[in-house]
Amino acid sequence: MPDTPTPAPGERTVADVMSHPVVTAQPAETLAVAAERMRERRVGSVVVIDHDERAIGILTERDMIRLAAAGSDSSSAKVSEWMTGDPDTISPDIEARAAFALLAEKGYRHIPVVDGQRLVGIVSMRDLMRVAMIQPAAAQAHEMPKGLEGVVVADTTVGDVRGLEGFYHYRQYSAVDLARSRPLEDVWYLLFKGRLPERRAERETFMADIAPRRVIPPAVADVLPAIARSGDTFVPLDALRTAVSQYAATLGFRASHDTDDAELRDNAMSTCAVVPTLICALWRLRQGFEPIEPRADLAYAANYLYMMQGAEPPPGHAAAVEKYLISTIDHGFNASTFTARVITSTGADLGAAVVGAIGALSGPLHGGAPSRALQMLEEIGTADRAEAWLRAAVERGDRLMGFGHRVYKTDDPRSLMLREVADSLGGDKMELARHIEATAVRVLDELKPGRRLYTNVEFYAGIVMDRCGIPPELFTPTFSASRTIGWCTHILEQAADNRLIRPSAQYVGPPPPQPVPPIA
Numbered sequence: 001m002p003d004t005p006t007p008a009p010g011e012r013t014v015a016d017v018m019s020h021p022v023v024t025a026q027p028a029e030t031l032a033v034a035a036e037r038m039r040e041r042r043v044g045s046v047v048v049i050d051h052d053e054r055a056i057g058i059l060t061e062r063d064m065i066r067l068a069a070a071g072s073d074s075s076s077a078k079v080s081e082w083m084t085g086d087p088d089t090i091s092p093d094i095e096a097r098a099a100f101a102l103l104a105e106k107g108y109r110h111i112p113v114v115d116g117q118r119l120v121g122i123v124s125m126r127d128l129m130r131v132a133m134i135q136p137a138a139a140q141a142h143e144m145p146k147g148l149e150g151v152v153v154a155d156t157t158v159g160d161v162r163g164l165e166g167f168y169h170y171r172q173y174s175a176v177d178l179a180r181s182r183p184l185e186d187v188w189y190l191l192f193k194g195r196l197p198e199r200r201a202e203r204e205t206f207m208a209d210i211a212p213r214r215v216i217p218p219a220v221a222d223v224l225p226a227i228a229r230s231g232d233t234f235v236p237l238d239a240l241r242t243a244v245s246q247y248a249a250t251l252g253f254r255a256s257h258d259t260d261d262a263e264l265r266d267n268a269m270s271t272c273a274v275v276p277t278l279i280c281a282l283w284r285l286r287q288g289f290e291p292i293e294p295r296a297d298l299a300y301a302a303n304y305l306y307m308m309q310g311a312e313p314p315p316g317h318a319a320a321v322e323k324y325l326i327s328t329i330d331h332g333f334n335a336s337t338f339t340a341r342v343i344t345s346t347g348a349d350l351g352a353a354v355v356g357a358i359g360a361l362s363g364p365l366h367g368g369a370p371s372r373a374l375q376m377l378e379e380i381g382t383a384d385r386a387e388a389w390l391r392a393a394v395e396r397g398d399r400l401m402g403f404g405h406r407v408y409k410t411d412d413p414r415s416l417m418l419r420e421v422a423d424s425l426g427g428d429k430m431e432l433a434r435h436i437e438a439t440a441v442r443v444l445d446e447l448k449p450g451r452r453l454y455t456n457v458e459f460y461a462g463i464v465m466d467r468c469g470i471p472p473e474l475f476t477p478t479f480s481a482s483r484t485i486g487w488c489t490h491i492l493e494q495a496a497d498n499r500l501i502r503p504s505a506q507y508v509g510p511p512p513p514q515p516v517p518p519i520a
């Protein structure tokens with residue numbers, strides 16, 4: 001890789017930020033051995049060296065994912081077969097900021113640092129980001145878009161959203177393909193274990209692990225009636241976060257800082273399994289009904305509808321809700337996921353992170369829109385009123401609920417899939433919804449040109465859930481149930497390679513220090 005001119009005095013160089021000694025592997029080693037070393041040393045890559053200790057390749061987590069996707073056996077595959085050979089390297093004396101630009105340009109996350117022929121370190125995007133963070137705040141503040149739009153804050157192998165393409169994925173699979181072809185439990189398995197179950201027995205063992213964890217422990221069940229009765233208006237997500245907090249305390253979840261991966265995973269499995277039961281129990285209690293015990297013989301979505309409605313749902317409803325649930329498990333570094341990771345980065349317990357994430361999700365700009373989108377449909381009422389209603393709303397400066405997205409500047413792939421699901425369920429609202437969608441997109445394009453506003457996941461989600469008998473108050477809690485799986489996956493990833501997330505802000509108030517005035 002080309003080197004840059006001599007660093008200016010005081011500039012930090014690659015040598016100042018690189019990690020060393022480097023975790024290495026031999027070309028003849030198996031991938032299983034190299035992967036174990038990466039896991040033990042908590043690194044995302046190993047540099048492959050020859051007998052003279054020269055860097056001849058690099059092997060990263062992405063290569064492991066490729067291997068898993070190809071169905072190859074890591075205990076026989078050799079490092080030399082899967083590494084990227086003859087890797088680009090960087091010299092230790094180049095400026096860290098120039099190195100950052102090079103890594104970003106090439107799309108690398110790690111690059112070996114070589115002095116002459118000698119491997120002296122490895123530098124990662126993360127190391128270089130650290131340097132960016134200690135630049136004077138004024139320099140950064142101009143670069144940081146409001147709302148952190150587009151700012152990369154972590155490496156993740158959970159998934160990603162490609163806003164311009166209208167595509168998102170969990171691990172290496174399109175999330176929409178997963179929703180179309182696998183049950184929710186398989187996707188949960190994929191996220192927690194890094195691969196899909198290959199045999200039915202694996203799925204069944206996983207489901208058998210989940211089933212008993214759905215049951216609310218008696219010490220939590222005892223306090224649910226009080227939580228459900230709190231407040232003049234029942235806000236299901238508020239009740240849920242209170243109950244999850246109680247649940248984590250009752251089960252004695254320990255600070256993630258003090259737990260190993262196995263204990264944290266156990267907490268995560270239990271939390272993901274119990275959240276649907278808590279949602280249904282709280283809602284039923286508030287309606288004056290007894291909670292319904294979960295059924296071990298029903299899969300996630302069918303059991304959820306059963307615990308809510310008291311009867312086994314028609315298969316079409318369970319399948320539709322399951323697709324919605326799968327499509328909302330994860331979605332990049334959205335506000336609630338980021339919240340969960342920030343809380344985990346402090347070393348707090350998994351319950352604290354999930355409770356915080358539920359709080360973030362409760363805001364209408366994030367998770368609170370599906371019932372509002374349905375409400376909009378009801379307010380508009382008939383197709384002939386749509387144009388005038390939508391135009392007036394946008395002209396007033398109102399947001400049309402179920403439209404617009406921070407990342408998608410084209411059709412939200414979740415909304416396309418849910419439109420299909422809604423179509424297959426039929427119902428009188430569907431024709432009106434399609435008309436409102438087309439009119440809103442046209443009106444937004446005319447009144448908000450260039451903003452590229454289309455339907456988001458929430459627009460058709462409301463229609464699907466309504467059709468399957470889920471009451472509007474439970475739309476966002478239903479979203480929170482599946483998203484708990486995504487949050488927990490991120491919590492596990494954050495805890496496995498943790499660094500306290502602690503950004504800075506630019507102070508823009510009256511210039512300090514000013515004398516403290518006496519009280520009048």
Ligand SMILES: CC(C)(COP(=O)(O)OP(=O)(O)OC[C@H]1O[C@@H](n2cnc3c(N)ncnc32)[C@H](O)[C@@H]1OP(=O)(O)O)[C@@H](O)C(=O)NCCC(=O)NCCS
Binds near residue numbers: 400
């Ligand atoms: C999701 C959302 C918060 C993303 O917002 P964002 O990336 O911060 O976008 P901005 O607030 O910067 O909006 C950009 C412009 O588009 C407009 N806009 C965005 N979403 C809009 C909507 N749903 N209706 C009308 N105008 C909208 C904004 O008014 C703004 O216009 P301006 O440039 O004249 O000020 C936003 O689109 C929204 O509020 N949508 C409605 C709520 C919703 O559906 N939430 C569920 C999300 S999955």
